[in-house]
Amino acid sequence: MTTEKTIPPTSEHLDVLIVGAGISGICTAYYLQTQCPQKKFVLLESRAALGGTWDLFRYPGIRSDSDLYTFGYSFRPWRETQVIAEGALILKYLRETAEEFGIDRQIRFNHRVQRASWSSADACWTVEVVRGSGPDQEVVCYTCNFLCMCTGYYDYAQGYTPSWPGVEQFTGQLVHPQHWPEDLDYTGKRVVVIGSGATAVTLIPAIAEQAEHVTMLQRSPTYIVARPSKADRNKGIGRMLPDRLAYQFTRWWSILFGIYFYRLTRRKPETAKQYLLRMVRQQLGAEYDIETHFTPTYNPWDQRLCLAPDGDFFATIRSGKASIVTDQIETFTETGIKLRSGEELDADIIVTATGLVMKVMSGVQLVVDDAPVDLAQTFIYKGAMYRDIPNLASAFGYVNASWTLKCELIAQHICRLLNYMDRHAYTQCTPRLADQDIDAEPMMGLTSGYMQRARDIIPRQGTRSPWKMHQNYLSDLVGLRFRSVHDKTMEFTRS
Helix, strand or coil: CCCCCCCCCEEEEEEEEEECCCHHHHHHHHHHHHHCCCCCEEEECCCCCCCCHHHHCCCCCCECCCCHHHHCCCCCCCCCCECCCEHHHHHHHHHHHHHHCCHHHHEECCEEEEEEEEECCCCEEEEEEEECCHHHCEEEEEEEEEEEECCCCECCCCCCCCCCCCHHHCCCEEECHHHCCCCCCCCCCEEEEECCCHHHHHHHHHHHCCCCEEEEEECCCCCEEEECCECCCCCHHHHCCCHHHHHHHHHHHHHHHHHHHHHHHHHCHHHHHHHHHHHHHHHHCCCCCHHHHCCCCCCCCCCCCEEEECCHHHHHHHHCCEEEEECCEEEECCCEEEECCCCEEECCEEEECCCCCECHHHHCEEEECCEECCHHHCEEECCCEECCCCCEEECCCCCCCCHHHHHHHHHHHHHHHHHHHHHCCCCEEEECCCCCCCCCEECCCCCCHHHHHCCCCCCEECCCCCCCCCCCHHHHHHHHHHCCCCCCCEEEECC
């Protein structure tokens, strides 16, 4: 015996519903209102403020790990001198962008989407939303013709913390960077940061000046690259061209160099590896144990590279304010951590910079014509849509370049698709995979822990276009901006 589901009353019908008001949601809204001005849309944001990642993370030193020439929007150039920018500046940029283009007036805050159900008969999504906060929450529904999921790729509610033996014995403070306490005082304290990824590399220089000493405890090393954090626009091409042309030149140089370097690392991994390690030796000197602490077992770009603006991480190591221990945890103790080697690390504060929990589309339950969707069994189409799921797109950026580059291409492609449907009176577009024998691969090729933990929940990709998830801006530029939206794999129908 089944019980019919009670559907809450519909609060509003929209042409397009955007879920998420972070960098990709704001981007999608901009292109919708400029390229599809006839479309009515709103953004639903589960939190009380826009900005996504840049409003959520508050740990010391939080910053971009991509240059802002490409991480910033092409339609609103980044004007600050810092091209590797701190989180507060990025959040300010996003807020100003949303205000400048009136996008902030289209955001509904404290609206958390929990379920989206598609009806082919109605060519419409019904989206169930928890509105409000605290005891005043209520469930309402929105309906829309097209759904854009701009929710990022990780769980905002919790970060990843492994289960370590004896962790309950530790009498100091245990902190995850995703939930950094505003009043955390590390002045004169002994701090151990567990992890070797971007968060640890960012956090350690920021807290080392006030802490007594900071120890990075890593199970295995990561490739770390030093890069200038600021740009002098009065030098080189910047003084010969008008501001906007100089910005475009620098943006394209950054894009093309990134593509070149990534391809070099994939074709000649050993050459790239030795180049990166040589730069580390230049920072730390020949006597430092680079082999133990800075030489990963994997090739460059099997996992993301970590960025050290102005070499700040290396400078902190050279100063003696921070050190690296490469070992594994045997157990926590009352006063710190005992390692498998027998060494003990005393700590007043332990920071678990151990990564994210991936969560595709914020865990929203998708239903298509009364059938629940298992995203892990779908194929991603053009890096934006999904096999057999009509009128839905999501924004997922690059892993080897700025997130925003891909998000802009996806937003522009969505607008082209919507305008094409309007011209031909189509109400539904659905990617169809006719070749059932296509080989399946993980959607992302990284070996990072958070990617490996999520292999059973993320969509798959094929081995050829349009089912291939490209990590190349030029390939996507051709495929998403210039090729026809009506190919043999996209099924269009009318109500």
